[in-house]
Amino acid sequence: MFTITARELKRSVARALRIADDQLVMITKRGEPAYVLLSIGGYERLRSPTPAKASRSFIDVIPPLPDGVDPDLFGQIMDEIAIDRSRDFGREADLGLAVLNPFSG
Numbered sequence: 001m002f003t004i005t006a007r008e009l010k011r012s013v014a015r016a017l018r019i020a021d022d023q024l025v026m027i028t029k030r031g032e033p034a035y036v037l038l039s040i041g042g043y044e045r046l047r048s049p050t051p052a053k054a055s056r057s058f059i060d061v062i063p064p065l066p067d068g069v070d071p072d073l074f075g076q077i078m079d080e081i082a083i084d085r086s087r088d089f090g091r092e093a094d095l096g097l098a099v100l101n102p103f104s105g
Helices: 006-011 013-020 040-047 051-055 073-087
Strands: 002-005 025-029 032-037
Touching (some): 002 006, 006 013
Parallel strands (some): 002 025
């Protein structure tokens, strides 16, 4: 991404447009990002989702298991974690609060 100040942009709009043909141009004001200049092609890509991405499911994203790996291995590991978690009752947390008993003297 190319960065240019708003003041520089006023002096060299043509240069910024040429750069925007190939990459995003960030325009800053007082040292802070303020605007982004991009080509119409870049804008269209941002504006409309690609059909391939929109139709992919979670299963399509998961890479296949390497050869020789037991497909039930993940399930076995998750079962062991669940058993360990069921035995874990956590710990008491000291919140620094005094417990008041309304029935004590």
